[in-house]
Amino acid sequence: MSQPPLLELEQIKVVYNQVILAVSDISLRVDAGQIVALLGANGAGKSTTLKTISGLVSAERGQLAAGAIRYQGEAITHAPAAQLAARGLVQVLEGRHCFAHLTVEENLITGALARRASRAELAADLARIYDYFPRLKTRRHSQAGYTSGGEQQMTAIGRALMARPRLVLLDEPSMGLAPRIVEEIFDIVRQLNQQEGVSFLLAEQNANLALRYADAAYIIENGRVGLAGPAAELRGRPDIQAYYLGQA
Ligand code: ATP
Numbered sequence: 001m002s003q004p005p006l007l008e009l010e011q012i013k014v015v016y017n018q019v020i021l022a023v024s025d026i027s028l029r030v031d032a033g034q035i036v037a038l039l040g041a042n043g044a045g046k047s048t049t050l051k052t053i054s055g056l057v058s059a060e061r062g063q064l065a066a067g068a069i070r071y072q073g074e075a076i077t078h079a080p081a082a083q084l085a086a087r088g089l090v091q092v093l094e095g096r097h098c099f100a101h102l103t104v105e106e107n108l109i110t111g112a113l114a115r116r117a118s119r120a121e122l123a124a125d126l127a128r129i130y131d132y133f134p135r136l137k138t139r140r141h142s143q144a145g146y147t148s149g150g151e152q153q154m155t156a157i158g159r160a161l162m163a164r165p166r167l168v169l170l171d172e173p174s175m176g177l178a179p180r181i182v183e184e185i186f187d188i189v190r191q192l193n194q195q196e197g198v199s200f201l202l203a204e205q206n207a208n209l210a211l212r213y214a215d216a217a218y219i220i221e222n223g224r225v226g227l228a229g230p231a232a233e234l235r236g237r238p239d240i241q242a243y244y245l246g247q248a
Contacts, residue, residue, distance in 0.1 A: 004073035005029040006167055006199055007053065007089075012067035014048050014057060014223075022048040024223040026067075030167065030201050035193050037210035037231065038203040039240075040220035046203035047094055049220070050169040053201070054091035055081035071167070086114055088166035094175065094203075096152040098159075100145025104136055107144050107155050111162030129158045132188050150181035157185070161192070170202040174209060182206075186213050211235045 007030040014023040023045040030036045038046045051057045052064055058078075069077045071089055081091075090111075098107050108129060112122055130137035133154045139147050144155055153173055160168050170189070174182040190213055192198045204210035211217055214231040219240065227240070234240060 003032065004070070006032045006034075006072060007201065008070040009049070009053065010068045010070075012049065012052060012069065013065045014045075014052055015063050015065045016048075018063070022223060023052070026218075026220065026223070026225055028218050028225065028228070030199055032166070033193070033197055033199060034215045035189065035200045035202065035213055037207075037214035037217040038201060038220060039207045039210060039217055040203075040205070040226075042205065044220040045223040046220055047171055048223075050091055050171050050201065050203055054089065054169055055079055055084050056091065082114060085163050085165075088164065089169070090160045090163045090165045090167075091169040092156045092160045092171060092173070094171035096149070096156045098144035098147075098152045098155050100143065102144055103141050104144050104147060104151070104155050105140040108136070108140075108158050108162055111159035115163065125162055125164070129161055132161075132191060133158055148181075150177050150185065153177060153181075153185060154188075157188075161198070165198060167199045167201065170200055172203055172205065174204060174206050182209065189213065207240055208235075 009026055009028045012023055012026045016022050026049055038049060040046050048057065053069055057064060064077065068075060071087065076084060099110065105126065108126060109122060112125060117125065135151055136154055136158055139151055144152060147155070173185055186209065189200055193200060202210060211231045211234055216229065217231050217234050218225050219227040
């Protein structure tokens, strides 16, 4: 029997405050071991899609009006975020969201709280994350609020990894960061994918960048899938730019 997709969304519809149709019809799949990109302009519905998967939308006055979500073949349509994190599905929110007054290392440790990890396990996981993010090792005793934007993004990703996820939902990792740092972060995402088998569903406005790293991509336009396919096929297609018209 063939494996079910790691994640599957079927005709998701999300309405905020009973009037704002943020997502009208999104279906997508992520297979185990894949990096899948969710592309689209500002306001297209990428963040809403990710938050709906991770169980955060209902906590935010949003409402999942229709559709189904399955993770590892099981329905998770209304599962709360904490339960999903315990099952290996975690989100890194847009805007990095570190605890500014905690050190980098304390931020990382918060990612393991739900696991009730032993001290030895924590130490091993921290060491593993510092291997991937040497910058975080250097900065581990600094207050996160005083680290650079790139370091905060790395801290946010590192914290998600402390939950030992199978699937990470990554929202706009490139936002506000210098191209060199963005490349560094995407290279680490690729290493995590190839060496640890972590799958990623990542929302990005920077389509050219994301298509270089992703296996497959969905282009979201006004809350629905406009175009989808293997990243190799979508790369360089001139019509992709049309989805971003109006973007600064
Ligand atoms: P961005 O890159 O700006 O985050 P996005 O593609 O992720 O864009 P969403 O943030 O999902 O898009 O927004 C989709 C639509 O839903 C937009 O029209 C937005 O204004 C609206 N929206 C998002 N969050 C809320 C909310 N909490 N309450 C009401 N409307 C919202």
